[in-house]
Amino acid sequence: MYIKEEAFVIAKYPYKTSSLIVHFITKNLIIQCICYSAKKNSKYFGSDLEALAKIEIITSNIKKNTLHTLKETSILKNYQKISNSIYASTASFYIKEIISNIAHDFDIRYFTLIEKVFDALEENEYLNQENIKAYISILIRAFEIKALYIIGVMPTISKCVLCGSNINAYSHFSVDDGGVVCTNCIGHIHSRFIYKVSKPDLDFMTFIKHTSFIDIAKNKDAIKYNDLSNGVAKEILKNILFKHTSKKIKSESVLEEIFLY
Numbered sequence: 001m002y003i004k005e006e007a008f009v010i011a012k013y014p015y016k017t018s019s020l021i022v023h024f025i026t027k028n029l030i031i032q033c034i035c036y037s038a039k040k041n042s043k044y045f046g047s048d049l050e051a052l053a054k055i056e057i058i059t060s061n062i063k064k065n066t067l068h069t070l071k072e073t074s075i076l077k078n079y080q081k082i083s084n085s086i087y088a089s090t091a092s093f094y095i096k097e098i099i100s101n102i103a104h105d106f107d108i109r110y111f112t113l114i115e116k117v118f119d120a121l122e123e124n125e126y127l128n129q130e131n132i133k134a135y136i137s138i139l140i141r142a143f144e145i146k147a148l149y150i151i152g153v154m155p156t157i158s159k160c161v162l163c164g165s166n167i168n169a170y171s172h173f174s175v176d177d178g179g180v181v182c183t184n185c186i187g188h189i190h191s192r193f194i195y196k197v198s199k200p201d202l203d204f205m206t207f208i209k210h211t212s213f214i215d216i217a218k219n220k221d222a223i224k225y226n227d228l229s230n231g232v233a234k235e236i237l238k239n240i241l242f243k244h245t246s247k248k249i250k251s252e253s254v255l256e257e258i259f260l261y
């Protein structure tokens with residue numbers, strides 16, 4: 001029995017001399033396929049497994065937690081602009097690694113998340129040529145906060161997580177409490193990881209929480225968040241992600257290096 005699915009390649013490992021083990025994210029789950037004779041430009045899969053693309057895969061016997069055999073592939077959407085951009089392609093490696101670390105349960109939203117962020121990164125190359133790096137940085141933060149939402153640890157940023165009062169000025173963010181804490185509640189924080197946050201930091205996090213990737217790419221005013229996207233919001237989001245995966249993100253250091261001015 002063969003199954004046809006839309007998929008993104010999220011990780012690849014060599015297997016024996018000419019084959020690959022490939023992890024795909026599909027609309028159902030992450031599946032691991034053995035791809036016989038799949039090394040670069042094979043006659044079986046062409047360069048489909050090398051391309052940054054949404055592909056259609058045909059595999060045998062899809063059952064959870066077993067290795068499947070990849071039979072056929074075809075490209076549905078090629079993200080050529082991302083592939084040609086050092087910044088966007090580095091971002092795409094980071095995104096795929098995060099997805100690979102967090103997508104362990106059945107949830108169609110992981111597939112949607114990767115598709116929407118890639119669509120926006122591709123459009124960004126046309127829309128924001130003057131400010132490519134700034135927009136990618138904002139889109140990466142948006143990806144992180146939306147990933148946290150899917151895994152169920154979206155930080156509370158509109159009200160004090162301890163007493164529920166409104167936050168109007170400087171406050172603190174407590175990672176272990178899962179949100180911002182007002183000045184009255186500082187003595188009750190239960191966290192080793194506390195960050196001082198300003199109103200603009202919280203405005204930025206609210207913006208990326210509520211705005212779709214493509215609307216961020218199209219929003220000419222979003223450039224004002226460039227500095228904030230590399231500030232304390234970045235530290236907070238990365239810290240929460242790390243707390244819930246306990247895995248070092250290997251592509252993060254490359255991303256940092258590429259995005260240094």
Ligand SMILES: [Zn+2]
Binds near residue numbers: 160161162164184
């Ligand atoms: Zn409070």
